[in-house]
Amino acid sequence: MEPKAMLMDETQMTRALSRIAHEIIEKNKGLESVALVGIRRRGIPLAQRLAARLKEFEGVEIPVGTLDITLYRDDLTELSSVPQVHRSEVNFKLPGTTIILVDDVLYTGRTVRAALDALLDIGRPATIQLAILIDRGHRELPIRADYVGKNVPTSRREVVEVHVTEIDGEDSVALYDLP
Amino acid sequence: MPGLKRKDILGLREMSTEEIDLILDTADTLKDIVTRPIKKLPTLRGKGFVTLFYENSTRTSKSFELAGKYLSADVTSIALATSSVQKGETLLDTARNLEIMGPDAIVMRHPVGGACNFLAKNVRCSVINAGDGMHEHPTQGLLDMLTIRQKKGRLKGLKVAIIGDIFHSRVARSNIFGLTKYGADVWVAGPSTLLPPGFEELGIHVTNRVEEALEGADVVNVLRLQLERQEKALFPSVAEYHKFWGVGPDRLKLAKADALLMHPGPMNRGVEISTYVADGDQSVILEQVTNGVAVRMAILYLLLGGGDAA
Amino acid sequence: MSMLITGGRLLDPAQGLDRYADILVDGGKIVAIGEGLKGDQVVDAHGKVVAPGFIDIHVHLRVPGQEYKEDMRTGTAAAVRGGFVGVVCMPNTNPVIDNVPLVAHVRQLAAEQGLCKVWPTGAITKGSKGEQLAEIGEMKDAGIVAITDDGRPVENAETMRQAMIYAKQFGLAIMDHCEDKQLAGGGAMHYGKVSALLGLKGMPSASEELHVARDILLSLETGAHVHIQHVSSKRSIELIRWGRSLGANVTVEATPHHFTLTDQAVMEMDYATTTKMNPPLRAEEDRLAILDALRDGLIDVIATDHAPHHLDEKNVEYQYASFGITGLETAVGLAISRLVKAGVVTLERLIELMSTRPAQLVGVPVPTLVEGAEADITILDLDKTWTVRAEEMASKSKNSPFIGWELTGAPYATVVSGKLRMLEMNVL
Numbered sequence: 001m002e003p004k005a006m007l008m009d010e011t012q013m014t015r016a017l018s019r020i021a022h023e024i025i026e027k028n029k030g031l032e033s034v035a036l037v038g039i040r041r042r043g044i045p046l047a048q049r050l051a052a053r054l055k056e057f058e059g060v061e062i063p064v065g066t067l068d069i070t071l072y073r074d075d076l077t078e079l080s081s082v083p084q085v086h087r088s089e090v091n092f093k094l095p096g097t098t099i100i101l102v103d104d105v106l107y108t109g110r111t112v113r114a115a116l117d118a119l120l121d122i123g124r125p126a127t128i129q130l131a132i133l134i135d136r137g138h139r140e141l142p143i144r145a146d147y148v149g150k151n152v153p154t155s156r157r158e159v160v161e162v163h164v165t166e167i168d169g170e171d172s173v174a175l176y177d178l179p
Numbered sequence: 180m181p182g183l184k185r186k187d188i189l190g191l192r193e194m195s196t197e198e199i200d201l202i203l204d205t206a207d208t209l210k211d212i213v214t215r216p217i218k219k220l221p222t223l224r225g226k227g228f229v230t231l232f233y234e235n236s237t238r239t240s241k242s243f244e245l246a247g248k249y250l251s252a253d254v255t256s257i258a259l260a261t262s263s264v265q266k267g268e269t270l271l272d273t274a275r276n277l278e279i280m281g282p283d284a285i286v287m288r289h290p291v292g293g294a295c296n297f298l299a300k301n302v303r304c305s306v307i308n309a310g311d312g313m314h315e316h317p318t319q320g321l322l323d324m325l326t327i328r329q330k331k332g333r334l335k336g337l338k339v340a341i342i343g344d345i346f347h348s349r350v351a352r353s354n355i356f357g358l359t360k361y362g363a364d365v366w367v368a369g370p371s372t373l374l375p376p377g378f379e380e381l382g383i384h385v386t387n388r389v390e391e392a393l394e395g396a397d398v399v400n401v402l403r404l405q406l407e408r409q410e411k412a413l414f415p416s417v418a419e420y421h422k423f424w425g426v427g428p429d430r431l432k433l434a435k436a437d438a439l440l441m442h443p444g445p446m447n448r449g450v451e452i453s454t455y456v457a458d459g460d461q462s463v464i465l466e467q468v469t470n471g472v473a474v475r476m477a478i479l480y481l482l483l484g485g486g487d488a489a
Numbered sequence: 490m491s492m493l494i495t496g497g498r499l500l501d502p503a504q505g506l507d508r509y510a511d512i513l514v515d516g517g518k519i520v521a522i523g524e525g526l527k528g529d530q531v532v533d534a535h536g537k538v539v540a541p542g543f544i545d546i547h548v549h550l551r552v553p554g555q556e557y558k559e560d561m562r563t564g565t566a567a568a569v570r571g572g573f574v575g576v577v578c579m580p581n582t583n584p585v586i587d588n589v590p591l592v593a594h595v596r597q598l599a600a601e602q603g604l605c606k607v608w609p610t611g612a613i614t615k616g617s618k619g620e621q622l623a624e625i626g627e628m629k630d631a632g633i634v635a636i637t638d639d640g641r642p643v644e645n646a647e648t649m650r651q652a653m654i655y656a657k658q659f660g661l662a663i664m665d666h667c668e669d670k671q672l673a674g675g676g677a678m679h680y681g682k683v684s685a686l687l688g689l690k691g692m693p694s695a696s697e698e699l700h701v702a703r704d705i706l707l708s709l710e711t712g713a714h715v716h717i718q719h720v721s722s723k724r725s726i727e728l729i730r731w732g733r734s735l736g737a738n739v740t741v742e743a744t745p746h747h748f749t750l751t752d753q754a755v756m757e758m759d760y761a762t763t764t765k766m767n768p769p770l771r772a773e774e775d776r777l778a779i780l781d782a783l784r785d786g787l788i789d790v791i792a793t794d795h796a797p798h799h800l801d802e803k804n805v806e807y808q809y810a811s812f813g814i815t816g817l818e819t820a821v822g823l824a825i826s827r828l829v830k831a832g833v834v835t836l837e838r839l840i841e842l843m844s845t846r847p848a849q850l851v852g853v854p855v856p857t858l859v860e861g862a863e864a865d866i867t868i869l870d871l872d873k874t875w876t877v878r879a880e881e882m883a884s885k886s887k888n889s890p891f892i893g894w895e896l897t898g899a900p901y902a903t904v905v906s907g908k909l910r911m912l913e914m915n916v917l
Contacts, residue, residue, distance in 0.1 A: 071250075072220070072222070076485060076486075081485055082480060084205070086208060087208050087211065122215065291806040291807060291809065293760030297760055312808070313689070314688025352686075377681065378682075
């Protein structure tokens with residue numbers, strides 16, 4: 001199916017991530033006690049890329065964790081079969097840390113809400129921030145991102161699809177109509 | 180695609196490797212919860228199940244209870260002594276009275292083979308077999324397979340020796356049905372009076388010489404000997420049993436040096452298993468217990484986690 | 490009012506009769522056999538086989554004391570629906586039929602409510618406890634046709650031997666349910682591969698064979714007539730063959746479920762308790778041995794061991810369910826489908842198995858298609874295909890594993906003492 005519009009190409013994605021990395025350094029006045037946690041699925045490669053940028057810019061290697069939020073979703077009973085569960089890997093201490101959650105699209109906010117609960121059941125970070133590639137509006141919960149790649153107003157009848165090379169073989173963000 | 184396409188877990192014999200893989204993979208992931216500080220997930224909040232035990236068992240019923248609680252499910256436990264079964268209520272009446280009060284599943288242990296199959300046909304909620312007579316104990320089979328898979332990385336081609344009263348053992352049956360599906364080389368050994376007929380046709384080796392089964396084994400699973408069987412002319416004494424079929428350090432040396440030593444518990448130390456191997460380096464008995472909670476969490480999640488799609 | 494059975498193929502092997510003709514029935518008797526006869530009530534038997542009446546010598550009518558499972562009316566209704574003109578009923582009721590008043594009671598009820606002939610049996614021992622002999626002579630005078638402790642085998646060999654000697658005086662056969670309770674050991678199905686897989690306690694074949702051997706040896710010694718009920722194992726059959734070769738006065742019956750099903754049914758039907766009976770369904774080699782023995786004449790009769798049980802007694806866990814299934818209404822369908830159509834026995838042999846030999850065995854008048862004989866007639870439709878349905882069954886109990894089965898061959902009409910009791914599987 002043909003996309004309605006291309007919201008980002010490879011170059012635009014790279015630039016957005018670089019900018020977000022700089023913003024992270026600026027807002028946190030350096031990278032001391034900062035760690036990234038990517039929300040499964042595509043938040044993970046995005047978090048890894050951000051970590052690479054941060055190392056490039058500051059020369060510091062910061063920890064990267066992964067979070068599977070399946071068990072914390074609030075919509076499981078609406079599914080006919082339960083989704084597959086994957087491991088969460090947060091192998092560093094949380095107290096005193098600034099955790100930056102990373103995901104590809106921020107929409108209703110429910111995924112981030114689940115991620116907050118999942119993270120807080122693992123430990124108690126000092127601060128949690130949120131980095132998002134695309135914010136498409138239509139929040140159903142009071143959740144906001146600290147770092148945004150691009151704001152894209154959308155309608156509920158549209159779908160935003162992020163592709164990353166690590167999973168999809170290419171870097172792009174496209175807009176589709178719901179079938 | 181994922182999700183178990185069944186209402187109940189009654190036994191491993193009729194399950195496919197896809198279904199078993201799904202349960203084991205999910206259990207592997209959930210295992211972390213049991214060892215982390217906050218042992219709680221909100222996943223089954225608002226869901227509930229009842230454990231209905233017609234036979235005594237602290238460990239299995241507690242394991243299910245904990246599994247449910249870790250997932251925030253509501254759990255009620257009914258043990259024979261306090262239930263109205265004593266007054267002669269039929270299984271179906273008991274179950275229907277429970278079902279109408281709302282639980283999403285009944286976890287049952289019962290002394291008659293096929294009792295969970297019978298129950299499953301007569302209630303709409305899920306039925307999980309916690310051991311039915313001599314028939315199957317699927318969650319035990321699964322946790323045993325998970326333990327082996329974690330330690331050895333695979334099941335195919337491993338020589339697995341199951342030692343003890345195979346005839347009466349639902350643990351043996353579930354293990355046999357499960358392991359043979361994955362191409363393990365299963366050997367069972369025990370006194371001839373405690374070996375079931377016709378099991379060679381399942382593609383396993385059956386022997387009354389425990390040394391043959393232990394020779395070169397990758398896994399040694401020792402079953403509990405029920406001492407009441409002594410009354411029924413099935414074996415003469417625990418001393419004789421231990422001498423010919425007990426697993427101690429000398430016998431264990433016949434297996435591979437890195438062989439796993441397993442036991443479903445509770446153990447009769449000095450009878451079927453020597454203290455030295457039970458507490459030795461090769462023993463994974465305690466891991467089995469942790470995996471038991473994980474497997475039961477996985478099953479509860481897979482059966483109860485979604486909507487009412489039936 | 491007279492009844493005309495017209496256009497059927499009359500088949501009575503005992504007298505070498507096989508012809509197309511009409512039968513005229515009046516006053517309870519066959520008054521004429523010929524062509525172009527006329528009668529008041531007409532039964533159209535074109536395309537059907539008109540045979541001497543079938544008799545089932547192993548039926549539990551549950552009277553007295555267990556009428557919640559079956560009673561005289563529903564039991565005999567099931568019999569005529571199944572094509573039977575008479576049944577021999579078992580004494581393991583509540584109380585056990587071990588004295589004259591109880592025999593008289595059953596005969597009285599049969600006369601008042603029975604739709605077919607009913608011949609009672611009496612217990613071998615008082616209360617079937619296996620200790621003291623019941624009043625066999627008195628019961629014989631009161632009308633029993635055989636003695637049996639069916640359901641509870643006589644444990645003590647000496648008691649059995651004495652019972653045989655005693656019964657022989659009165660010309661009565663002893664029908665034995667062969668089972669060694671210790672070997673059977675509380676089992677719920679046949680001991681073998683299937684019971685091992687399903688995790689159920691099994692009853693080894695030896696528990697039956699031990700008593701078959703015992704009964705044969707005692708029969709050889711005493712000369713008494715022993716009738717082996719519901720044979721289920723290959724080795725039992727071999728033992729009987731051996732016993733006969735030595736001249737033992739031993740007869741044997743087989744049930745339709747034993748020549749149709751095996752222990753696999755317990756697995757295939759997922760622990761359905763309609764697969765639970767005693768003796769149990771055994772292995773395929775046992776079933777095949779029964780078929781061979783039906784074919785070569787070793788087995789004397791087909792008898793159903795019709796054992797109705799209330800839903801409450803069957804709708805429980807397998808180990809706790811009562812033993813037994815109904816059989817009157819499916820026997821002919823199974824016999825025609827699985828024996829005649831399958832080429833195991835001829836139709837003539839089937840009539841021998843279900844009419845002639847049963848009557849001879851218990852010493853009642855052998856049904857026969859002859860002018861002047863009592864009109865006890867079974868009409869068969871060999872080609873009718875039908876599905877066994879619980880709601881159509883006349884028996885009070887529906888514990889049959891054959892519900893839902895499609896069978897070829899059915900009883901078409903049953904005439905008892907000249908009265909038409911069933912037509913097209915509707916009880917009249």
